[in-house]
Amino acid sequence: xxxxxxxxxxxxxxxxxxxxxxxxxxxxxxxxxxxxxxxxxxxxxxxxxxxxxxxxxxxxxxxxxxxxxxxxxxxxxxxxxxxxxxxxxxxxxxxxxxxxxxxxxxxxxxxxxxxxxxxxxxxxxxxxxxxxxxxxxxxxxxxxxxxxxxxxxxxxxxxxxxxxxxxxxxxxxxxxxxxxxxxxxxxxxxxxxxxxxxxxxxxxxxxxxxxxxxxxxxxxxxxxxxxxxxxxxxxxxxxxxxxxxxxxxxxxxxxxxxxxxxxxxxxxxxxxxxxxxxxxxxxxxxxxxxxxxx
Amino acid sequence: xxxxxxxxxxxxxxxxxxxxxxxxxxxxxxxxxxxxxxxxxxxxxxxxxxxxxxxxxxxxxxxxxxxxxxxxxxxxxxxxxxxxxxxxxxxxxxxxxxxxxxxxxxxxxxxxxxxxxxxxxxxxxxxxxxxxxxxxxxxxxxxxxxxxxxxxxxxxxxxxxxxxxxxxxxxxxxxxxxxxxxxxxxxxxxxxxxxxxxxxxxxxxxxxxxxxxxxxxxxxxxxxxxxxxxxxxxxxxxxxxxxxxxxxxxxxxxxxxxxxxxxxxxxxxxxxx
Amino acid sequence: xxxxxxxxxxxxxxxxxxxxxxxxxxxxxxxxxxxxxxxxxxxxxxxxxxxxxxxxxxxxxxxxxxxxxxxxxxxxxxxxxxxxxxxxxxxxxxxxxxxxxxxxxxxxxxxxxxxxxxxxxxxxxxxxxxxxxxxxxxxxxxxxxxxxxxxxxxxxxxxxxxxxxxxxxxxxxxxxxxxxxxxxxxxxxxxxxxxxxxxxxxxxxxxxxxxxxxxxxxxxxxxxxxxxxxxxxxxxxxxxxxxxxxxxxxxxxxxxxxxxxxxxxxxxxxxxxxxxxxxxxxxxxxxxxxxxxxxxxxxxxxxxxxxxxxxxxxxxxxxxxxxxxxxxxxxxxxxxxxxxxxxx
Numbered sequence: 001x002x003x004x005x006x007x008x009x010x011x012x013x014x015x016x017x018x019x020x021x022x023x024x025x026x027x028x029x030x031x032x033x034x035x036x037x038x039x040x041x042x043x044x045x046x047x048x049x050x051x052x053x054x055x056x057x058x059x060x061x062x063x064x065x066x067x068x069x070x071x072x073x074x075x076x077x078x079x080x081x082x083x084x085x086x087x088x089x090x091x092x093x094x095x096x097x098x099x100x101x102x103x104x105x106x107x108x109x110x111x112x113x114x115x116x117x118x119x120x121x122x123x124x125x126x127x128x129x130x131x132x133x134x135x136x137x138x139x140x141x142x143x144x145x146x147x148x149x150x151x152x153x154x155x156x157x158x159x160x161x162x163x164x165x166x167x168x169x170x171x172x173x174x175x176x177x178x179x180x181x182x183x184x185x186x187x188x189x190x191x192x193x194x195x196x197x198x199x200x201x202x203x204x205x206x207x208x209x210x211x212x213x214x215x216x217x218x219x220x221x222x223x224x225x226x227x228x229x230x231x232x233x234x235x236x237x238x239x240x241x242x243x244x245x246x247x248x249x250x251x252x253x254x255x256x257x258x259x260x261x262x263x264x265x266x267x268x269x270x271x272x273x274x275x276x277x278x279x280x281x282x283x284x285x286x287x288x289x290x291x292x293x294x
Numbered sequence: 295x296x297x298x299x300x301x302x303x304x305x306x307x308x309x310x311x312x313x314x315x316x317x318x319x320x321x322x323x324x325x326x327x328x329x330x331x332x333x334x335x336x337x338x339x340x341x342x343x344x345x346x347x348x349x350x351x352x353x354x355x356x357x358x359x360x361x362x363x364x365x366x367x368x369x370x371x372x373x374x375x376x377x378x379x380x381x382x383x384x385x386x387x388x389x390x391x392x393x394x395x396x397x398x399x400x401x402x403x404x405x406x407x408x409x410x411x412x413x414x415x416x417x418x419x420x421x422x423x424x425x426x427x428x429x430x431x432x433x434x435x436x437x438x439x440x441x442x443x444x445x446x447x448x449x450x451x452x453x454x455x456x457x458x459x460x461x462x463x464x465x466x467x468x469x470x471x472x473x474x475x476x477x478x479x480x481x482x483x484x485x486x487x488x489x490x491x492x493x494x495x496x497x498x499x500x501x502x503x504x505x506x507x508x509x510x511x512x513x514x515x516x517x518x519x520x521x522x523x524x525x526x527x528x529x530x531x532x533x534x535x536x537x538x539x540x541x542x543x544x545x546x547x548x549x550x551x552x553x554x555x556x557x558x559x560x561x562x563x564x565x566x567x
Numbered sequence: 568x569x570x571x572x573x574x575x576x577x578x579x580x581x582x583x584x585x586x587x588x589x590x591x592x593x594x595x596x597x598x599x600x601x602x603x604x605x606x607x608x609x610x611x612x613x614x615x616x617x618x619x620x621x622x623x624x625x626x627x628x629x630x631x632x633x634x635x636x637x638x639x640x641x642x643x644x645x646x647x648x649x650x651x652x653x654x655x656x657x658x659x660x661x662x663x664x665x666x667x668x669x670x671x672x673x674x675x676x677x678x679x680x681x682x683x684x685x686x687x688x689x690x691x692x693x694x695x696x697x698x699x700x701x702x703x704x705x706x707x708x709x710x711x712x713x714x715x716x717x718x719x720x721x722x723x724x725x726x727x728x729x730x731x732x733x734x735x736x737x738x739x740x741x742x743x744x745x746x747x748x749x750x751x752x753x754x755x756x757x758x759x760x761x762x763x764x765x766x767x768x769x770x771x772x773x774x775x776x777x778x779x780x781x782x783x784x785x786x787x788x789x790x791x792x793x794x795x796x797x798x799x800x801x802x803x804x805x806x807x808x809x810x811x812x813x814x815x816x817x818x819x820x821x822x823x824x825x826x827x828x829x830x831x832x833x834x835x836x837x838x839x840x841x842x843x844x845x846x847x848x849x850x851x852x853x854x855x856x857x858x859x860x861x862x863x864x865x866x867x868x869x870x871x872x873x874x875x876x877x878x879x880x881x882x883x884x885x886x887x888x889x890x891x892x893x894x895x896x897x898x899x900x901x902x903x904x905x906x907x908x909x910x911x
Contacts, residue, residue, distance in 0.1 A: 019677040020634040020820075020833070021646040063637035063644050064831055065448060066822050068849075090849045092448040099447065105642055226852055253848045255820050258677040262817030262840060265872075266854075267864055269789035272872040277676060292846075292854050323826040438826045445828065451821060455842045458805035458893075463630040463837060465621045467598040468891060503803045503893060527804075529843060531858075534801035538893045 019258050022061040022107030028082060030102055033168040036089050037133065038098055039073070043082040044108065050083045052076055054141035055115030055249060055281040059257045060085065060093060061107030062100075068093035069254040071280070072111060073136040075143035086136035086168065112257040116141050116221065116247060116281050124217045125154040129232055131204055131224025132161055135168055137249045137280070138223050142176070149181065156183040156211050160204030160224075163188050164197045185210065204228065205235040213239050223249040229294045233284065246284035250275055250293065266292045297445060300332030300344035301375070302365055304351030304358050305385050305414060309431040310376030311335045311350055317434055324438070327445045346371045346444060348427075352378040352385040352414035352559075359420050366421040371444060374417045375437075377430040381525035382559025384430060385414035389558045416559050425450055430523035430556065433509050456527050457502035457520050461511035469500035469519045470542060499544055499552055504530035522556040568751040568759075569730040575747035576728055580609035583654055583743065589690070592626070593656030594619055606656065614657050614723060617700035618885060622662050622813030623655055624669060627685040628837075634681060634820070635833040648681050652688035654740065659696050661705040661883040663716035665813030666691070668879045672816055675877075681835070690740050693717035693733075695762065699769040702886030704900050706767055707774040710883045724758035774900045776907040778880045781870035784906040789867065792859065794909075798902060799862035801894035802841070808865065808888035808897040809839030814873070814881040817845075840864050866902060 029041030044050065050058070052072045061067045068091060074084035089098040097106065118141070126145060130138045145152045157176055161167045167186065176184045185207045187200035200207060204224075220241055222232050229248060236246060252264035252275035264275035268290035273279065287293040301311050315335045317324060331341040347369035353359055366372055377383035388396045393412040397405040417423050427440050436452070443450040453459070461468070501522035502514065513520055526532075532553075539549045553561060571579065584591045584606055593606040594616045601616040603623050637644040658666075666686075673682035695712060696705070705711040713720075718737030721728040729751055732738045741748055776784070788794055809815045819838040824831035838845065841862070846855035855861050873881035882899055889898030 017678075018634065018646050018648065018680050020681075020835075022635070022644060063635070063642075063833070064446065064639050064822050064824050064828070066833075067820065092443075094849075095447060107644060251848055252854070253846075255818075258679075259675065260672065260677075260679060260816070260818070261820070262838070263819075263845065265840075265846075265864075267867055267872070269786050271875045272867065292860075320826055326827050439823075442824050442826060442828060454844045456803065456805045458803070458807050459810065459839070459842065462621070462807055462810040462891075465597075465602050465625075467600045467620065468893070470893060471600065471891075472598055503805050527843075529804070531801065531803050534803055534894045537801060 020109070020256070022059075022109050024105050025108045027100060027102050027104050027106065029084075030100075033086060034166045037168060038087055038089075039168075040085050040087060040097065041074075041079070041082050042085065042106070042108070045105070047081065049080060050076075050108075050111060052083065052111035052140075053115035054118060054144045055137055056111040056113050057137075057254070057257075057276075057280060058085070058108050058110035059112065059254070060087075060097065061109065062093055062096050063107065065096045066093050067107075067109075067255070069112075069252075069257065069276070070094075071137035071140070071249070073139050075140050075147060077144050077147035086133070086139075088133050110257055112254070113276055113280050114278060118144060121145070121219050122151045123153060124219050125156070125214055126152055127156045127158070127211060127213065127218055127220040129158045129204065129208070129220060129222045129224070130160070131228040131232075132166065133168075134223035134225070134228070134249070135159055138221060139169060139172070141221065143172075146182075153217065154183065154214075155181070158185050158187075158204060158207045158211070160187045160189070160207070160228075163190050163192065164195050164199075183211065203231065205231050208232070208235045208239065213241060215239070215241060218245060220246045221249075222246065226251070226294070233294070243285040243288060244283060247281055248284055248287065248294070249281050250279055250287075252276070252280070254280075266290050268292070296327060296329045297345040298331045298341070298343060299328045299346045299348070299441075300330075300341070300365075300369070301334065301348045302332065302350065302361075303334070304349065304362070304379065304417075305354040305410075306351030306376065306378040306383070308335065308350060310427075310429075311348075313431045313434055314348075314437060317438075320434075320438070324441065328441060342368055344369060346373065346441075348373045348375040349379050349417055350375045352382055353417060353420050354385065354410045354414045356409070356411075362417060362420050371424045372417075372421065373425045373427060373440065373444075374423045375427050376432050377428060377523050377525060377556060378414075379417045380423075380426040380428050381556065382414055382416040382419075384556060386558030387554055389413040389562065390554055413562075414559065419559075426452065428452070428506055428524035429509055433512075436508055453507040454528055455507050456530075457505045457507045457509065457511050457514070457524075460507045460509070461502055461514050461520075464511055464515055466511060466514050469498050469502070469514060470538070472498060498542055499539055499548075501535075501552060501556075503538065504532060504535045522552070524556075526557055526560050568756065569732070569741070569748045570724075570727050570751050570755055571730060571744060571747050571749070572727050575744070577609035579744040579747060580606070580612060580656065584608065587654065587743075589652040589654050589688075591654045591656065603655065603657075612656060614694045614721065615697045616657065617696075617698040618659070618703065618887060618890070620887075620891070621811055622665060622885070622887070623658055624666065624813055624816070626651075626653055626655060626689060627666070627669065627682050628816060628818075631834050631836050632681060633832045634835055636830070637822075637833070638830045639824070640829045648684055650684050650688055654690045654692065656692045656694075658691055658693045658717070659705075659885075660693065660713040660716075661703075661708070661710035661885045662813050663691065663693050663713050664710045665883045665885070667716045668814050668873070668877065668881060668883075669816060671877045671879070690718045690736050691716070692737075692740075693720040694728075695720070695722040696766060696769075697723050699766070699771070700886050700890060701771055702889040702898065702900075703770060703884060704772040704774045704886060705884040706770045707772075707776075707900075708778050708880065708882060708884030711766060711770075712763060722759050722762055724755055724762060727755070729755055729759050772886070772900050774904065776903045778882075780907070781880055781882075781903060782874045784903065784910065785867055785871040787910060788906050789863070794905075795859040795863040798896060798905075799859045801896050802858045802862055803894060804841055804843050804858055804861070805893075806839030806842045807891050807893070809841050810837055811887040811891050813883060813885055813887070814869070815839065840868070866899070869899065870903070
């Protein structure tokens with residue numbers, strides 16, 4: 001029976017239009033960020049630009065291992081022919097990527113999803129609140145706004161990590177700290193003895209009261225581990241920042257990236273959201289009724 | 295360098311190592327990615343220098359425990375191969391019975407000389423186990439998947455869902471619906487022929503709903519039933535499953551007997567939690 | 568409308584099996600149940616079946632399907648789309664409705680050629696339900712009959728089948744039956760009408776709801792945690808209700824390597840939102856850890872979310888989930904009735 005199947009099977013030519021086909025990208029740079037995170041610079045073999053918006057993600061494919069959704073951490077305003085992914089080694093794909101070297105190739109699909117509404121932000125104050133690896137998607141937007149500095153008002157960056165050694169993009173963070181036109185504060189939950197740290201020690205919510213928030217024209221942009229959101233959002237409520245002026249980037253296991261596989265659905269009484277299509281960047285007012293969102 | 299692999303056996307039938315030996319030409323492919331330094335069923339060589347140790351069989355004596363600890367000390371990665379090592383397996387049937395009677399029944403007059411523990415244990419009762427290959431015997435494809443994953447430094451992908459998933463994908467008629475069985479009729483107890491024999495027993499029963507998948511529902515595909523050889527899933531809904539078995543007319547005692555065939559050790563572990 | 572004698576229909580089917588390039592599949596008996604399987608002879612075709620174990624979606628979205636082949640030594644990946652063109656015989660109206668819904672899913676946003684090519688290259692031969700399974704509530708869901716979704720549609724009126732043609736693909740298929748096809752007469756039209764009237768008496772379930780109420784009932788019940796906990800208490804998290812559902816399409820993607828680690832395939836496999844690990848993300852976080860949350864999600868999908876997205880109630884009333892759920896907790900009629908009674 002199987003044989004008769006074989007004879008009647010046809011391979012469709014040129015399934016290259018398949019949304020599951022990957023394009024090759026070469027690793028052209030690699031930098032250790034923390035003990036378990038690395039920054040990879042990639043370039044598409046086709047020579048084309050990735051053409052992503054800040055906040056969008058790609059599916060990173062390593063044949064023989066699998067795929068993982070990763071936010072693009074570089075700004076589309078920089079690196080015209082390459083892009084950067086900041087990756088923590090937490091699973092098969094990311095562990096394998098960490099073992100790879102400059103010159104090696106991976107597969108890329110995307111960019112996918114809805115990023116930050118950069119045009120809506122124009123002319124407003126922005127308050128970035130990043131926890132841990134949450135800095136990766138925010139960095140794309142931070143650098144985007146820095147490169148179009150005159151389109152945005154006050155920029156405030158709050159960045160929290162567990163400990164000083166987990167702070168990423170140190171050179172850029174230093175640069176933000178030095179710039180006169182940015183308010184920047186960093187905090188760590190804990191600082192071991194003998195480690196030099198001149199920032200705050202404590203949870204990230206402690207930094208929020210220090211920010212001068214103009215309620216009429218400030219957008220807060222939050223990204224961090226699931227546990228961080230609740231506390232940060234409570235603190236922003238203290239400040240009475242309207243929920244429609246808060247944006248979140250939510251992590252889910254987007255398997256397909258194109259709204260089909262079902263894994264990244266966030267359900268609520270009204271409707272279901274697809275993190276890979278409607279997100280990963282969501283307006284807080286839109287998702288706050290969704291029990292599974294935060 | 296190819297990782298060095300060693301096989302060891304404890305209380306068990308060595309059926310899992312036999313499955314590996316039965317890979318035949320694929321065993322040669324396997325040798326492309328690993329070097330086998332200890333494998334009693336295939337080679338005579340012996341070595342204490344290995345990276346990955348596969349241990350088969352339940353742990354049932356002090357000597358077993360010492361030897362297992364030694365293996366753990368030598369190996370970077372320790373894999374429990376087959377149900378006896380992974381979940382206590384069929385040896386743990388005796389765990390719920392009177393040890394003296396068991397010894398007498400098995401060894402008769404020599405029962406005094408037996409040094410076995412009252413309970414057969416899974417390997418992880420003694421040492422840390424890094425990976426588990428379930429099954430009695432193991433599934434060859436899953437074994438290959440695990441080896442291939444370990445060589446690549448990946449976490450093997452072992453199903454967390456029950457056998458029903460694979461059984462449905464294969465479009466089997468559910469064991470409980472065979473021969474016109476209707477689950478909406480309570481106490482549908484009836485005689486079913488024990489597959490592969492002339493014996494008849496009360497049934498139907500199937501442990502698929504609480505047993506970890508990964509076997510492609512082989513036994514049900516072949517017209518028999520699931521005896522649970524791959525052990526319980528992480529969070530089995532045993533109450534619901536027992537209600538199902540009750541609906542089909544199995545007595546409490548019969549259900550316990552079915553559960554004890556492979557789940558003996560896991561059941562005790564769950565009680566302790 | 569056309570007609571064909573049953574004996575001529577058998578000859579027609581046997582001719583297709585022998586001569587058509589496409590694989591001919593149809594409903595056949597499997598133990599005491601029914602399943603779509605490759606057809607060896609028209610004698611094996613059971614157009615009087617009640618319901619199949621799995622819906623025909625398996626032909627467009629196979630249980631396991633290769634998306635990409637790769638060669639690890641050379642670092643090459645090749646997208647593949649293996650399509651077996653098929654003539655599928657004996658699809659009931661509710662399954663045709665389900666296929667139309669699935670089409671929308673795979674056409675939406677990014678088109679999915681793996682599904683769509685298989686759909687395009689298949690001919691769907693529907694058959695009106697002669698027998699109705701114990702758990703079916705297709706009548707309530709408005710899917711006991713359908714005017715679309717088929718290439719041709721058969722109705723058994725005794726010695727012959729009447730045939731409605733739904734597409735050019737269908738009429739091309741019918742051409743192969745040649746002179747065996749006759750025009751329908753008034754007598755036969757009357758018999759079809761009678762067939763459909765009798766059909767509506769054959770349903771044995773007792774739904775107390777109207778399908779158009781489901782989106783609002785579900786919205787109202789979403790937050791009633793106790794309701795979901797109580798109803799899901801005996802859930803085995805076995806995914807049966809997902810896997811046998813004609814409108815479930817969630818999938819997982821895995822790379823399967825050959826033992827030499829030189830080549831392999833990226834496969835998509837069926838998945839289900841009732842399985843424990845479905846909503847897990849990296850770092851062991853699980854957004855739907857409790858079975859009640861997963862159980863609720865399935866009903867929300869069927870009765871509300873898909874309606875929001877595509878305007879369809881994604882339950883066609885086939886009754887497969889309730890028939891095949893061992894602890895008997897997956898019956899949509901029971902759940903929706905409870906909701907309806909609880910609110911009225």
